[in-house]
Structures are given as structure tokens and as C-alpha cells.
Amino acid sequence: MADTDDQNGAESAAKVRTLADLARIAGVSAGTVSRALAGNSLVNTKTREKIEAIAREHGFRPNQMASKLRRQKTGVIGVAIPLGHDVRQQISDTFFMTLLGYLADELTEKAYDLMLRRVIPARDEDWLDHFIGSGMIDGVIVIGQSDQFERIEDVADGYLPMVVWGNHQEGQRHCVVGSNNRLGGKLATERLIASGAKSLAFLGDTQPIEFAARYAGAKEVAAKMGVPIRALPTHLSPERTGEEIAQHLREIEGKVDGIFAATDTIAVTCLKELRERRMEVPGQIKIVGFDDLPISSQTMPPLTTVRQDIAAGAKGLVDLLLRRLEGEDTESLVLPPHLIVRETA
Amino acid sequence: MADTDDQNGAESAAKVRTLADLARIAGVSAGTVSRALAGNSLVNTKTREKIEAIAREHGFRPNQMASKLRRQKTGVIGVAIPLGHDVRQQISDTFFMTLLGYLADELTEKAYDLMLRRVIPARDEDWLDHFIGSGMIDGVIVIGQSDQFERIEDVADGYLPMVVWGNHQEGQRHCVVGSNNRLGGKLATERLIASGAKSLAFLGDTQPIEFAARYAGAKEVAAKMGVPIRALPTHLSPERTGEEIAQHLREIEGKVDGIFAATDTIAVTCLKELRERRMEVPGQIKIVGFDDLPISSQTMPPLTTVRQDIAAGAKGLVDLLLRRLEGEDTESLVLPPHLIVRETA
DNA sequence: CTGAAAGCGCTAACAA
DNA sequence: TTGTTAGCGCTTTCAG
Numbered sequence: 132m133a134d135t136d137d138q139n140g141a142e143s144a145a146k147v148r149t150l151a152d153l154a155r156i157a158g159v160s161a162g163t164v165s166r167a168l169a170g171n172s173l174v175n176t177k178t179r180e181k182i183e184a185i186a187r188e189h190g191f192r193p194n195q196m197a198s199k200l201r202r203q204k205t206g207v208i209g210v211a212i213p214l215g216h217d218v219r220q221q222i223s224d225t226f227f228m229t230l231l232g233y234l235a236d237e238l239t240e241k242a243y244d245l246m247l248r249r250v251i252p253a254r255d256e257d258w259l260d261h262f263i264g265s266g267m268i269d270g271v272i273v274i275g276q277s278d279q280f281e282r283i284e285d286v287a288d289g290y291l292p293m294v295v296w297g298n299h300q301e302g303q304r305h306c307v308v309g310s311n312n313r314l315g316g317k318l319a320t321e322r323l324i325a326s327g328a329k330s331l332a333f334l335g336d337t338q339p340i341e342f343a344a345r346y347a348g349a350k351e352v353a354a355k356m357g358v359p360i361r362a363l364p365t366h367l368s369p370e371r372t373g374e375e376i377a378q379h380l381r382e383i384e385g386k387v388d389g390i391f392a393a394t395d396t397i398a399v400t401c402l403k404e405l406r407e408r409r410m411e412v413p414g415q416i417k418i419v420g421f422d423d424l425p426i427s428s429q430t431m432p433p434l435t436t437v438r439q440d441i442a443a444g445a446k447g448l449v450d451l452l453l454r455r456l457e458g459e460d461t462e463s464l465v466l467p468p469h470l471i472v473r474e475t476a
Numbered sequence: 477m478a479d480t481d482d483q484n485g486a487e488s489a490a491k492v493r494t495l496a497d498l499a500r501i502a503g504v505s506a507g508t509v510s511r512a513l514a515g516n517s518l519v520n521t522k523t524r525e526k527i528e529a530i531a532r533e534h535g536f537r538p539n540q541m542a543s544k545l546r547r548q549k550t551g552v553i554g555v556a557i558p559l560g561h562d563v564r565q566q567i568s569d570t571f572f573m574t575l576l577g578y579l580a581d582e583l584t585e586k587a588y589d590l591m592l593r594r595v596i597p598a599r600d601e602d603w604l605d606h607f608i609g610s611g612m613i614d615g616v617i618v619i620g621q622s623d624q625f626e627r628i629e630d631v632a633d634g635y636l637p638m639v640v641w642g643n644h645q646e647g648q649r650h651c652v653v654g655s656n657n658r659l660g661g662k663l664a665t666e667r668l669i670a671s672g673a674k675s676l677a678f679l680g681d682t683q684p685i686e687f688a689a690r691y692a693g694a695k696e697v698a699a700k701m702g703v704p705i706r707a708l709p710t711h712l713s714p715e716r717t718g719e720e721i722a723q724h725l726r727e728i729e730g731k732v733d734g735i736f737a738a739t740d741t742i743a744v745t746c747l748k749e750l751r752e753r754r755m756e757v758p759g760q761i762k763i764v765g766f767d768d769l770p771i772s773s774q775t776m777p778p779l780t781t782v783r784q785d786i787a788a789g790a791k792g793l794v795d796l797l798l799r800r801l802e803g804e805d806t807e808s809l810v811l812p813p814h815l816i817v818r819e820t821a
Numbered sequence: 822c823t824g825a826a827a828g829c830g831c832t833a834a835c836a837a
Numbered sequence: 838t839t840g841t842t843a844g845c846g847c848t849t850t851c852a853g
Contacts, residue, residue: 149830160840165832175838192609196550197830200541200845207591207612212580228573235557235594244612245592246552249580264537266846267552267589399774406776429744431751431776494846505824510848520822542846545829611830 147189157182168193207244208452209268210234213258213277214251225396226422226441227274230296233445234272241453243269252279259286263293270452272296276307276340292455294448298341299465306455308447308464312341315437315468316348319391319419322435324356326417326476328389331360334376334401335393342393345421349391361387365397372397377404384408388416389476395420395427395436402430402475417476432474439468492534502527513538552589553797554613555579558603558622559596570741571767571786572619575641578790579617586798588614597624604631608638615797617641621652621685637800639793643686644810651800653792653809657686660782660813661693664736664764667780669701671762671821673734676705679721679746680738687738690766694736706732710742717742722749729753733761734821740765740772740781747775747820762821777819784813 147153150161150168157164159178167174167182185191199205212227231247238245246268250258259282263271270292276283280303283295287305295307323331331353333346346362353360363379365372376397392398398420402412410416412432420427423438447464454461492498495506495513502509504523512519512527530536544550557572576592583590591613595603604627608616615637621628625648628640632650640652668676676698678691691707698705708724710717721742737743743765747757755761757777765772768783792809799806 150832151830161830162832162841163839166839169832173838178838190605190609192606192611194545194611194830196541196545196611197845198832200539200545200847201830201832203845205541225570225573228570228577231576232573235592239594247576247580247590247592249577249584260535261537264535266537266539266541399771403774426744426771426774429748429771429775495848496846506847507825507849508823511823514848518822523822539846542829543848545831546846546848548829 147191209271212274237449294452310439310468312344313348316345318470320349320352323389331389332387334363390418395422395424435473435476437468492536554616557619582794639797655784655813657689658693661690663815665694665697668734676734677732679708735763740767740769764821780818780821782813
């Protein structure tokens with residue numbers, strides 16, 4: 132029962148934009164309204180209910196900017212996706228996008244909002260400091276180290292609430308969550324060799340640290356088994372990949388019978404080129420991918436690949452970040468990859 | 477209570493967290509620092525340079541919360557993805573994620589940040605009001621109408637800066653950007669019939685308004701051409717789709733020779749089931765998808781589909797939203813879909 | 822061209 | 838249990 136001293140119909144027209152407005156019409160102080168709406172301390176139940184009713188009636192929501200400013204925390208986690216040289220490349224990368232989806236789920240669950248920022252390190256050297264220093268976020272998750280390993284290391288020294296998806300290196304200083312890429316590379320290569328491949332190739336850019344680790348694992352196994360392996364570099368941008376792969380295929384025809392693709396996306400494209408060149412898979416040439424994206428089970432033949440557990444990765448990222456927000460200096464989390472044997476090797 | 481008991485080396489150790497701090501060490505007032513850093517009005521060049529130097533040296537960045545509170549604008553655009561009944565469904569949906577990627581690009585370009593929120597309407601009726609009323613965003617882009625058409629309509633009446641990706645209906649009140657789904661459905665169906673199909677099926681959930689429109693277009697053409705068409709409902713969540721489709725396929729075997737799939741994702745799964753049942757495509761059964769996702773050119777045989785221009789969609793969403801932020805009451809934007817003929821029909 | 826001062830809307834002591 | 842009182846850090850008149 133609010134005192135409707137308004138003339139007529141003015142009731143619902145009254146704008147309630149601030150706590151003070153609401154306080155006035157409820158006949159209490161702003162402080163009380165704040166407490167009531169926070170559902171927090173010992174506010175008289177009657178008072179609270181009255182305030183809540185009025186708030187609901189007027190569709191009132193407290194201004195978050197003011198609240199965040201005052202409380203010195205934002206309730207927002209920043210998610211940065213650094214793009215490499217090929218600008219358009221990674222933001223639409225299926226793997227990262229899927230990870231982002233799960234991240235959104237996890238963060239929502241923990242009542243955090245997610246601020247997404249696509250960032251081009253080449254265009255803004257201090258992208259990470261800017262994001263962190265913006266005062267807009269409580270912590271940051273970086274998806275992919277790209278070629279920014281050193282910069283991330285530098286920042287990690289002075290900023291605790293940061294977790295990165297990527298590759299783990301002995302002795303690194305930033306907290307990372309990611310698959311054991313080297314092990315993944317080994318699994319893939321072992322499978323290729325076990326399937327009868329006698330001469331291997333790694334298909335994909337070897338610059339990014341994750342890929343380099345996959346290749347390193349592959350080389351290790353290949354060396355141990357006395358099987359030759361070569362790198363066939365590609366660039367991730369989908370438009371160029373097709374022709375690049377076709378080109379490679381032309382060159383290695385008859386010389387290579389086992390391909391380890393850096394990602395499923397590359398593997399799928401390769402599969403298609405192989406088909407167009409009428410090469411039998413896995414008869415003439417075997418292939419193993421990496422990621423286990425949904426498509427890999429849909430190809431013809433279905434792709435043998437190394438699975439990364441994206442959901443577990445997202446969960447790990449968020450868990451570790453929340454602990455860091457509490458001040459804990461968490462360890463990195465390295466997830467085991469799993470070989471998924473289908474029909475291409 | 478951090479009292480700066482700086483004993484030595486205080487100079488570079490001195491924490492510059494606020495404009496006032498910086499002002500003090502620059503020997504000017506906070507106001508001047510503010511102006512200088514905004515690069516804005518007529519600040520003496522010397523003064524500005526000095527301030528900028530100090531700011532750089534100390535890695536100072538003004539607190540955005542305070543700034544936003546004061547200026548009553550956030551520089552943040554909210555992006556909401558309402559999830560339907562199947563909770564996990566759409567956030568990982570390739571189409572939406574790709575759109576999100578382009579959106580991130582466009583918004584970054586315009587110097588806006590992007591706040592991503594996954595919402596479950598069934599769990600929070602007022603998801604849209606909450607997002608808008610949070611005071612955290614200047615405007616909102618809703619990706620997909622899901623089953624929230626009415627709620628969005630209601631909100632649109634009282635809130636200008638909102639643009640929605642979805643289907644356009646005659647006389648609707650909210651500003652929408654999307655493909656002409658009905659036309660897309662017609663294109664797909666015409667192609668199926670032109671390829672010789674004599675009995676059709678629409679594969680996919682017909683509840684979501686976009687899909688309903690696609691189906692409506694299909695029915696219109698089918699009726700005109702005197703070809704029967706039936707709906708085979710599926711749910712989007714990947715786990716269940718496979719068996720559902722297999723089930724449908726068993727039932728319609730020999731009765732249907734042309735399938736219009738609501739999305740490429742569904743089409744690809746269908747293709748796989750077809751392959752397992754040793755049905756020839758397009759010999760025994762033809763199929764057309766919708767979206768033209770990257771995978772559709774990678775399937776075997778490559779998928780004939782209806783292309784939606786995602787990049788143009790993202791650009792449209794952002795352009796319209798920015799105009800709405802200026803106060804313009806923009807019209808909806810309906811994009812023409814294009815039939816991409818490959819080998820499945 | 823620069824300083825002083827008044828808040829943006831909210832929260833959190835501290836009183837009452 | 839509630840009101841009062843200070844600000845959070847920044848921007849922006851209004852003077853000078």
C-alpha cells in the first residue's frame with residue numbers, strides 16, 4: 132500500500148531510477164532500500180517486502196556501475212582472444228568458440244558476467260594491460276597464447292587473477308589450463324605408425340606453441356621408431372588452407388603415407404583434398420587429427436583424432452580463476468588427451 | 477588501509493591509482509589530468525605531454541567504472557543468447573557462435589566492448605529486463621528469438637537500443653536482422669523438386685520461429701507443385717539428434733526421397749545416418765541444408781544448402797544498433813538467402 | 822588554459 | 838532495525 136498521493140494515473144508514470152527515488156516513495160532511507168534489495172542484513176521483513184514490491188512494480192534495478200564503483204569489484208570476468216597474424220583467423224575457430232560457449236556456461240553458473248574482447252596484439256602491444264587496467268573486470272581468462280607467451284609471462288608476475296588456455300612449459304610463470312599437447316602428438320604418431328605408416332608429415336603451422344608441442348611429440352616418437360617425419364606448414368585462415376594443402380599433397384605424393392594434422396579443421400580439409408585427388412584413406416594414406424570436434428565423427432571416413440576435453444578445460448579455467456580471485460596462487464592444470472580411433476588411421 | 481610508508485625509491489614505487497595521484501605528482505589538478513588524458517579540450521600541449529608521460533611511466537589507466545558512472549554511458553553492448561528448452565543447445569551452436577565472432581569484430585571496430593550473457597528464459601522470466609536494467613550496457617543484441625518473441629516485443633515498446641537476430645514477421649515491433657527464412661525454405665524446396673524429388677520431408681524442430689518460417693516456405697512451394705511434404709521433428713541437442721534422425725529414417729524409408737533439413741548441422745548428421753543405412757545421396761534420396769556452414773562443403777558428398785550471410789548479418793546488427801543508440805527508430809533488415817548447389821540435390 | 826567544486830548512484834561504517 | 842554520513846574515481850560546469 133504505497134501512499135498514492137499522485138493525482139491520477141501518475142502512479143505508474145513516476146520514474147523510479149535511483150535508490151533514493153524508491154526510498155522516498157517507500158518512506159524509508161536509501162540505505163535501507165539498498166540493504167533490502169541486497170536481501171542482505173537484518174531488514175524488517177515487512178519493510179523488505181514493501182520495498183521489493185515497489186521495486187518490482189516499477190521495474191527498478193539498481194545501477195550496477197555505481198554499485199561496482201563503490202564495492203570495488205565488478206562481477207565481470209574478461210575473456211580475451213588474442214588473434215595472431217592472420218587477423219580473422221581464430222575468433223571463428225571452432226575450438227575456441229566451443230570453449231567460449233562452455234566458459235559462458237561456467238561463469239554464468241558462478242554469477243559472473245563475461246566480457247569478451249578480441250584483441251590484435253600486433254596492433255596494440257599492451258592489450259593485456261589495457262584489459263586488466265580498464266577497471267572493468269575482476270579477472271581475466273586468455274584463450275590461446277598465440278605468439279604472446281612472453282607478454283603473458285610479464286603480466287603474470289604482477290597480476291594474480293589470470294588464467295590462460297594453452298600449452299604448459301616447464302617453469303613458466305603464468306597459470307595455464309590445457310591439454311598435454313606433446314603427449315597428444317605422441318599418441319597420434321604412435322597410432323599412425325601402428326596402422327602401418329612408414330613416412331610421416333605434420334600438417335599445420337608449427338609456430339604457435341601448442342602446435343609446436345604437438346609436433347615435438349610427433350618427432351620424438353618418429354625418431355624412436357626410426358620413421359621419417361617432415362613439417363608441412365599451413366596458415367589457419369580457411370580460405371588459404373585449401374590450396375596450401377593441395378599444394379603440399381602434390382609434392383608429397385608417394386613420399387608420405389601418414390599425416391598428423393595439427394587440428395581437426397585442417398584434417399577435414401586435407402581429407403577433402405585427398406578425396407579429390409582420389410587417394411584412398413586409410414588405404415594409401417592415413418591421417419590423424421587433433422581436438423575431436425563434432426565434425427570429426429561426421430566425415431567420410433570418420434576421423435581418427437586426439438580428443439581434448441573442452442568442457443573440462445572450461446571448468447578448470449573458471450575454477451582456477453575463482454581461486455586466484457581469492458588470493459590463492461594456483462598451479463597449472465594439464466589435461467590428458469585421448470586417442471579416439473575411428474577409420475582414418 | 478595502505479598507508480604509503482614508502483621508505484626509499486618511493487618515486488617509481490609510488491602507486492598511481494587515481495587521477496588525483498597523477499595530478500599530485502604532475503603538479504596540476506585532477507580536472508586537468510582528466511582533460512589531458514581524454515585528449516580532449518584545449519590543454520596546453522606541454523602540460524598534456526607531461527601528464528601523458530607520467531601516465532605511461534606508471535602504467536596508469538583511469539577507472540572505467542567511475543568514468544562510466546559519471547558519464548552515464550558504458551561503452552558496452554550486451555549480447556544475449558537465449559537458450560530454449562534444451563539448455564545446452566544453442567550456445568555451442570555453430571551458427572550462433574560464428575555470428576558472435578563477427579559481432580565481436582564489428583563491435584571492437586566501433587570501440588564498444590561486448591558483454592556476453594547466456595540466458596535461460598525458463599529459469600528467469602525477466603532475463604531481458606534484467607540485462608537491460610543492469611546499468612551495465614548501453615544497448616543489447618539478442619541472438620535468436622527462441623520462444624521469446626512476445627517478451628521481446630514487450631520490451632521493444634519501451635526500449636529503443638535493441639536489435640535482434642531472427643525472423644521478420646509482418647507488423648512486428650522489434651527491430652530484427654535476419655535472413656528471409658520463408659524464401660530460403662522456398663529455394664530449398666524448389667531445388668529438391670527440380671532434382672526430381674517426389675515426396676518431401678522437413679527435418680527439424682518446427683517450433684522456433686525461424687524454422688517455422690523455413691517450413692512454411694517449403695510447404696508453400698510443395699503445395700503449389702503438388703508434392704507432399706511432412707515434418708520430422710528433432711531436437712537440436714547433438715546427442716539426441718542422431719538417434720532421432722535414425723528413427724525417422726527408418727520410418728520414412730521408401731516413402732520420402734527429398735529432405736529439407738532445418739540446419740546444416742542437422743543435414744550433416746542426417747547424411748551420416750543415411751550413409752550408415754547405405755542410402756545413396758542424391759541417388760535414392762536428396763537433401764538440402766540451411767546456413768552454409770564451413771562443414772557443408774566438406775561433407776561427402778558436399779551439401780547443397782541455403783546460404784545465410786553471417787558477416788553481413790553481424791554488420792547489420794551493429795549498424796542498426798548504433799543508429800538506435802543515436803535515437804533513430806530503425807527498420808528491420810531482411811537479408812536474402814542464396815541457394816548453394818553442391819552435390820546432395 | 823587551469824583549478825575548484827559538485828555530483829553520477831550506490832554501499833558501508835557508525836550512530837541512534 | 839533504520840537513518841546519516843562519507844566517499845568510490847571520474848567528468849564537467851563555472852570561475853578565474
